[in-house]
Amino acid sequence: VLPTEPTRRDLGRPNDLEAPVNSDPDHQEDLARIFGDRAINDENTLRTHSRDQVGDERYYASPATVVYPETTGEIVELMRWANLTGTPVTPRGAGSGLAGAAIPVPGGVVCNMSRMNRILDVDTDNLMVVVEPGVVTRTLDTVLEPHGLFFAGYPMSEEICSIGGNVAENAGGGRAVKYGVTADYVRGADVVTATGDVLHLGGKLLKNVAGYNLLQLMIGSEGTLGIFTQLTIQVIPRPRERGVLFASFVSAHAAAQAVSALKRRLSNPPSSLEYIDGPTARDTNEALPGSKRLVIPDAAAFLLVEIDSNGDRDLEADLNEAGLIIAAEGGVSLSRGVSSDEVERAWRLRKQVPWWVKQHAGPQQAAEDIVVPPASVPQLVELAEDLRSRFGVRIPLYGHAGDGNLHLRPMKPDSMDLVEWSDLVPRILTSLYQGIAKMGGTISGEHGIGRKRVKYLAAFLDPVELRILRSLKETMDPNGILNPGVVLD
Amino acid sequence: VLPTEPTRRDLGRPNDLEAPVNSDPDHQEDLARIFGDRAINDENTLRTHSRDQVGDERYYASPATVVYPETTGEIVELMRWANLTGTPVTPRGAGSGLAGAAIPVPGGVVCNMSRMNRILDVDTDNLMVVVEPGVVTRTLDTVLEPHGLFFAGYPMSEEICSIGGNVAENAGGGRAVKYGVTADYVRGADVVTATGDVLHLGGKLLKNVAGYNLLQLMIGSEGTLGIFTQLTIQVIPRPRERGVLFASFVSAHAAAQAVSALKRRLSNPPSSLEYIDGPTARDTNEALPGSKRLVIPDAAAFLLVEIDSNGDRDLEADLNEAGLIIAAEGGVSLSRGVSSDEVERAWRLRKQVPWWVKQHAGPQQAAEDIVVPPASVPQLVELAEDLRSRFGVRIPLYGHAGDGNLHLRPMKPDSMDLVEWSDLVPRILTSLYQGIAKMGGTISGEHGIGRKRVKYLAAFLDPVELRILRSLKETMDPNGILNPGVVLD
Numbered sequence: 001v002l003p004t005e006p007t008r009r010d011l012g013r014p015n016d017l018e019a020p021v022n023s024d025p026d027h028q029e030d031l032a033r034i035f036g037d038r039a040i041n042d043e044n045t046l047r048t049h050s051r052d053q054v055g056d057e058r059y060y061a062s063p064a065t066v067v068y069p070e071t072t073g074e075i076v077e078l079m080r081w082a083n084l085t086g087t088p089v090t091p092r093g094a095g096s097g098l099a100g101a102a103i104p105v106p107g108g109v110v111c112n113m114s115r116m117n118r119i120l121d122v123d124t125d126n127l128m129v130v131v132e133p134g135v136v137t138r139t140l141d142t143v144l145e146p147h148g149l150f151f152a153g154y155p156m157s158e159e160i161c162s163i164g165g166n167v168a169e170n171a172g173g174g175r176a177v178k179y180g181v182t183a184d185y186v187r188g189a190d191v192v193t194a195t196g197d198v199l200h201l202g203g204k205l206l207k208n209v210a211g212y213n214l215l216q217l218m219i220g221s222e223g224t225l226g227i228f229t230q231l232t233i234q235v236i237p238r239p240r241e242r243g244v245l246f247a248s249f250v251s252a253h254a255a256a257q258a259v260s261a262l263k264r265r266l267s268n269p270p271s272s273l274e275y276i277d278g279p280t281a282r283d284t285n286e287a288l289p290g291s292k293r294l295v296i297p298d299a300a301a302f303l304l305v306e307i308d309s310n311g312d313r314d315l316e317a318d319l320n321e322a323g324l325i326i327a328a329e330g331g332v333s334l335s336r337g338v339s340s341d342e343v344e345r346a347w348r349l350r351k352q353v354p355w356w357v358k359q360h361a362g363p364q365q366a367a368e369d370i371v372v373p374p375a376s377v378p379q380l381v382e383l384a385e386d387l388r389s390r391f392g393v394r395i396p397l398y399g400h401a402g403d404g405n406l407h408l409r410p411m412k413p414d415s416m417d418l419v420e421w422s423d424l425v426p427r428i429l430t431s432l433y434q435g436i437a438k439m440g441g442t443i444s445g446e447h448g449i450g451r452k453r454v455k456y457l458a459a460f461l462d463p464v465e466l467r468i469l470r471s472l473k474e475t476m477d478p479n480g481i482l483n484p485g486v487v488l489d
Numbered sequence: 490v491l492p493t494e495p496t497r498r499d500l501g502r503p504n505d506l507e508a509p510v511n512s513d514p515d516h517q518e519d520l521a522r523i524f525g526d527r528a529i530n531d532e533n534t535l536r537t538h539s540r541d542q543v544g545d546e547r548y549y550a551s552p553a554t555v556v557y558p559e560t561t562g563e564i565v566e567l568m569r570w571a572n573l574t575g576t577p578v579t580p581r582g583a584g585s586g587l588a589g590a591a592i593p594v595p596g597g598v599v600c601n602m603s604r605m606n607r608i609l610d611v612d613t614d615n616l617m618v619v620v621e622p623g624v625v626t627r628t629l630d631t632v633l634e635p636h637g638l639f640f641a642g643y644p645m646s647e648e649i650c651s652i653g654g655n656v657a658e659n660a661g662g663g664r665a666v667k668y669g670v671t672a673d674y675v676r677g678a679d680v681v682t683a684t685g686d687v688l689h690l691g692g693k694l695l696k697n698v699a700g701y702n703l704l705q706l707m708i709g710s711e712g713t714l715g716i717f718t719q720l721t722i723q724v725i726p727r728p729r730e731r732g733v734l735f736a737s738f739v740s741a742h743a744a745a746q747a748v749s750a751l752k753r754r755l756s757n758p759p760s761s762l763e764y765i766d767g768p769t770a771r772d773t774n775e776a777l778p779g780s781k782r783l784v785i786p787d788a789a790a791f792l793l794v795e796i797d798s799n800g801d802r803d804l805e806a807d808l809n810e811a812g813l814i815i816a817a818e819g820g821v822s823l824s825r826g827v828s829s830d831e832v833e834r835a836w837r838l839r840k841q842v843p844w845w846v847k848q849h850a851g852p853q854q855a856a857e858d859i860v861v862p863p864a865s866v867p868q869l870v871e872l873a874e875d876l877r878s879r880f881g882v883r884i885p886l887y888g889h890a891g892d893g894n895l896h897l898r899p900m901k902p903d904s905m906d907l908v909e910w911s912d913l914v915p916r917i918l919t920s921l922y923q924g925i926a927k928m929g930g931t932i933s934g935e936h937g938i939g940r941k942r943v944k945y946l947a948a949f950l951d952p953v954e955l956r957i958l959r960s961l962k963e964t965m966d967p968n969g970i971l972n973p974g975v976v977l978d
Contacts, residue, residue: 126862193957200951203930206666206860207665207894209933210949212961212976216705264726312756374615375612403696445696446696465688468964472703
């Protein structure tokens with residue numbers, strides 16, 4: 001059963017930037033003893049750490065202190081101290097999350113992992129890397145490139161996000177349709193538990209059934225069960241060539257159906273299969289600087305198909321095959337090519353979409369992260385159309401159609417006042433969630449539950465599962481110290 | 490720290506087939522009320538269910554009753570009854586496990602899943618199947634073949650093992666080097682918990698981060714955290730062609746190094762990369778009926794390389810490429826081809842190896858399931874050679890070299906008496922485990938901990954992890970009803 005529509009009051013909470021609940025001056029001293037001048041509580045730092053990329057400031061909350069550990073030992077000391085004093089601790093990667101998992105409880109401590117950013121081992125024999133969690137995903141990619149290797153589980157925000165955050169959220173991304181998600185590549189981890197113990201899980205092993213899969217329980221637990229301090233990640237040979245095809249469809253339904261056809265019939269399976277609704281693609285394209293803009297028509301939807309190869313395939317032929325499938329499904333290929341210029345141009349548009357939406361969606365944004373069975377993408381496209389007409393608002397729809405994972409983002413009409421909007425959004429979400437529940441879908445494919453979706457989780461997990469998740473949390477964090485209010489309330 | 494060498498007394502236990510500890514006649518009546526004539530306690534049934542494929546009868550123990558559920562509801566009733574009466578329940582798939590996970594505690598109840606064997610849904614749009622756990626893996630494959638689909642996570646024992654057992658053990662197999670293991674394909678499950686609740690986890694979804702990954706915690710938990718009653722499994726397009734290359738090496742070390750070279754340099758990544766030591770391959774080959782026997786020389790080691798394709802590659806060229814790499818590494822291609830006859834002949838030998846060993850290894854067998862970082866396979870081969878000369882016994886070594894997962898099986902010399910042998914085996918294992926611990930390896934890649942490796946698990950997991958695993962088990966099975974003595978003691 002979906003919860004009744006939440007009101008503005010129970011969804012939001014006061015913006016408490018000015019008045020942290022817990023600002024015990026002893027705490028600042030204690031933390032300075034552990035972290036020295038890396039325990040910071042100036043106004044600017046607290047403000048930065050009161051938010052992530054959630055586009056709804058009602059979720060923001062200021063910590064009392066931000067600490068920047070450089071060693072596992074410091075995090076152990078932090079967690080022991082936090083249990084003694086009852087202070088909540090929220091781990092934070094790059095703060096690029098979209099569900100509020102890195103937002104602290106008011107007056108808590110944020111544990112910023114950005115200084116633990118060493119790449120400890122690039123093991124080209126085992127095809128594994130060992131990294132600290134603060135490594136920026138793109139940085140790892142740059143280090144791997146000369147070895148002809150890559151980390152396949154990268155998310156779309158690779159330029160800013162950190163590996164630790166990717167793992168904590170089990171991030172997906174633009175190539176998951178071929179390569180899977182972050183969790184598929186994590187083979188080992190050092191973790192500081194909520195009670196301040198250190199766990200060494202897994203190793204440079206491709207198979208491992210020695211004991212329950214605690215590693216996979218930790219991955220995607222959004223900083224609520226432990227803090228990663230080291231990660232062993234499998235890397236794979238880097239595709240040597242990439243080709244893209246960008247296509248338009250006069251019918252959104254036809255575009256959605258072409259997704260299935262491409263997945264089933266391409267002899268070289270697509271490495272990306274992305275959907276953008278027509279108006280969003282056009283407006284984003286318009287907003288890009290001109291010289292590299294795509295020329296795109298007035299269509300209902302667009303698909304970006306990427307195909308890659310390790311150098312032994314005729315990618316042009318593969319793209320032609322994709323073009324024929326698209327034509328048979330009613331689409332028109334607008335651009336197609338294997339040059340880095342063509343690849344970059346298509347991805348530049350795709351990657352700009354969330355930023356364009358964020359800039360134009362107004363306050364109190366809902367950035368949804370729906371996932372449905374892959375064959376239900378046409379129904380999800382219809383549901384979005386339904387919601388647009390029923391509620392009279394613009395709702396961009398875009399994302400990883402090949403995985404059944406699409407982002408859906410209602411935009412506040414300029415004419416609507418904020419009170420009306422904050423009542424309308426939960427009604428849109430409830431309709432959306434009711435619709436996807438019927439399809440066998442769920443509320444997050446890659447962004448996580450964070451703080452935003454806690455109240456909806458109960459509607460999508462059965463009560464037994466929810467009870468077990470709570471008991472696992474209590475078992476591993478008996479004092480409720482680690483990132484309380486995230487995933488579970 | 491590895492445990493001191495266990496003595497025969499603490500490793501073994503009395504063969505209690507004749508005297509189940511718990512044979513309360515009321516229990517038989519209770520179970521008959523739930524299961525009717527599917528609650529069985531005749532001598533033959535109890536004997537069959539007192540063992541699995543563990544080659545050491547000291548682990549065997551007789552249940553008091555075997556039940557054959559046909560519905561989830563019956564399993565719910567069973568578990569509630571078991572908690573009330575304090576009766577241990579051991580779920581059992583096909584009994585093809587190699588670590589004793591399906592062996593009951595004396596006088597417990599075995600829950601035989603073989604009657605829940607319906608294929609409920611072959612969803613060719615979503616590329617998912619929904620099955621009951623008792624479906625035999627090969628049966629599913631036969632059903633998928635006409636759709637051009639396959640379940641990639643199949644184990645070597647596909648002809649006999651069941652899907653539920655595959656999932657409970659997170660089975661690997663001969664194609665994991667390309668396609669991964671069972672866990673990589675399980676997208677949803679219905680599970681009866683130890684306390685008799687029903688959990689619905691996941692669905693036909695390719696991405697899902699809604700809550701902690703309870704599904705992956707259940708997978709590989711060897712029937713100690715829940716009983717699967719329904720499984721949603723992703724299937725993938727079936728490779729249309731397969732080719733094999735069977736090669737000999739005068740040096741085992743060279744064969745092991747060729748594994749890395751093949752993984753790194755083949756443009757079409759191998760779908761299987763299997764190792765067999767020379768004497769074992771020759772003796773197994775000798776024991777096969779003649780007409781389809783391979784002609785193999787007196788070599789130190791053999792590799793079986795399989796390459797597959799969805800029909801758009803020149804497999805002969807791919808095999809030539811593999812042949813050149815093997816030649817450069819000092820190997821000689823003995824047979825190479827894409828005909829079903831050639832493929833079958835090579836696999837027939839490989840699949841017969843464990844059966845040949847089982848037949849000739851004598852009583853009290855140790856079938857080891859070592860996994861090391863993939864680049865450490867040459868060291869593992871050396872370690873096996875070391876153990877052979879140090880302990881003066883024959884030790885077949887074979888398996889999934891591409892994954893770093895090799896089976897190592899000491900054989901009792903005919904001249905050695907059983908008392909001496911039962912003292913020697915734990916000493917061999919301790920040396921083996923000390924060696925692989927130094928390589929960063931662990932004690933099971935695909936067979937599981939079961940009953941056989943419980944005492945060694947503590948040496949390979951850190952104490953914090955072990956404590957957490959125990960607390961997870963206690964949280965989910967407070968009365969210790971579900972498969973006690975398996976994974977954890």
